[in-house]
Amino acid sequence: MKRLRALEPLAWVGPAVVLIALVVLWPVVEMIRSSFLKISRFGVVQGGNGVANYEKLFGEKDFSDIMLRSVIWVVAVVALTVLISLALAQLFNQRFPGRKVARWALIAPWAASVLMTAIIFKWMLDPEVGVINQIRFKLGLIDAMGGASADQLGDASTAMPWLIFVAVFVSVPFTTYALLAGLATIPGDVYEAAKMDGATRLRTYWSITLPLLRPALTVAALINVMNVFNSFPIIWAMTHGQPGYSTATSTILMFILKGSNIGESAAMSVVNFGMVIILTAIFLKVSRWNKEVA
């Protein structure tokens, strides 16, 4: 009887565990299995393939560039997002007229579909008719519409900053709200005490706000790291990873490979999966190191 009672919690968590097993663990197992199979482009499984898929993947000419770019992409987008969000959260935590409206407005980029946002930015950057280029043309920054100078998405050096900008644009709302929630949990009397001790504003922010904000900041940044690493629609909609592979991240490469070699694509997914785990581990380590300093 007692033993039966001990099993009781299972009835409650069981369904959730089954669900997780079905929609999370099973696909992971399938993904890893597929990466060791030889699968034709038409989906016919032609038997085992050992590590050949991985060898082929690592042998791709653009592979190392793409992996490096993926890391830069994640670091750049997450760092900018967090910095901007810290400032915005601080701003929105103040009382000022129209705060409600401003807070609502910030939700817009979050509420809109990421794909839609990306497509709209692609249109705005269209070399012939895009509104951003028309403004640049009116300002005299470019000589003519339709030429190479108006085609910022056509070259990696100008396309990457735009891609990062759009990624930051869609990530900022969530991050700001997470930090705003964090700010709301910091009790007012701590600030009062700091004031009594004569701490400067900068000192207060550095020694009180930031350390107390750490849990919210860690969670927000961590979710961003994973989101941005797996981010597909922005780059796909705006550049397809082109010219060549020069704006592609590993997620984009995975999708392109799916069209020619499913096994290799699965291998790329496994590598991606490993990268996310490594990035997360590094990040957690770094943020814990922060705690010791604080």
Place this chain on the structure above:
Amino acid sequence: MNMKLVGGAALGLATVLVLSSCGSGGDSRSTPKSSAGGPVTLKMVAADYGDGPGKPNSGETFWKGVVDEFQAANPNIKVDVQVINWNDIDKQVATMVQNGQVPDILQTGDYSGFVKDQLLYKVDEVLSPNVSGDMLQKFADFGKVDGAAYGIPFVSSARALFYNKDLFAKAGIAEPPKTWDELKADAEKLKKAGVSQPDGLALGQEEAQAESFLWMLGNGGGYKDASGKWAINSPQNVETFNYLKGLVNAGLTTPNPGTKDRKTVWEDFGAGKVGMVNGGPMSIPIFDAAGLKNYGVAPIPGKSGPLDTTLGVMDWIMAFNKNGHAAEIKKFFDFFYTGSAAQKISDTYKLLPVTNGGIQKLSGDEKLKPFLDALPNASFYPFQDPKWAEVNPQIKQTIGGAVKDDPAKVLGELQKTAEAS
């Protein structure tokens, strides 16, 4: 905390094991053979030639019309059509095949990959001789692998040069260019007349392989040489891309062609921003929608004279043998090709027919005439080569780099992909 997590994970893993063992235990291989007399449902997967779900020309609407008519005549056969857009159809069908849920009928851009694994019926098992006899011979031949026909040509299209007559008049050009030298001279005139993209060049992912092929043909090149060996980095092709690179560097083309999709460039042509562009019957609706009327169609210029061939593209319909519905599929195919359906698809989507009868019926259409004339002598991608399936996505992604970086190097990389075993 951590212990709990480990416990949960272990439990989850155990559940997976139980579930997967259930899966393999309950694997019942039911292969429904067509039983005589009883109603049969044919599962069909088709690509969408229209503008997507909800649009008046969507594939759903088209196939519903065909199927309704067919089912009225054959009450014992039901046809379930699933229409998938072009971007996803290959990947989705691959998933179906991987999971063993193959359709009975598939209509898409390629058939050859299913042949080796013996998934398809031979054409004579599912098509009456009078229908297969009416197919354009050159097209039907491309449906064969090792002498046996598996793919049935469904629709086709061809390419030609579209030029904007108003812009040509404005630049003082009397007639469309015939050679590359003329093309360059005309492009310079158009540029002086203020045209931002004198020559529309779409080497972006959507269809870089087509645009490249058309230019390669102009210099006697191609993806393979006459003996059937891969020749992507042949001297002719390198010369071709050097010529294109010259045009790009002089600002005579669409900027950064390696990132531009054909649809964008066609839309720009429709908007009067492009002087000339390679297109096909399927670009006519885009030009119409943009309101461009005064354009001409001419053969594509080559290095020393207009092309006597052009790129022909065929789409295919095929029958899978897993469910054993040969007799029913045959009825449906015969109905499709002998009835009004094949004609309707040409009318709706400006696609070209694949039968002699169909070409005759359309020969009165002024706009389609240049394309119909070009069909019998068309050139095709080497899609029967199994490597094409792997080379093609590479071409789409990287060949645009050949007009920016070193052509020999970019084409050499593609050649390496094609030759790798």
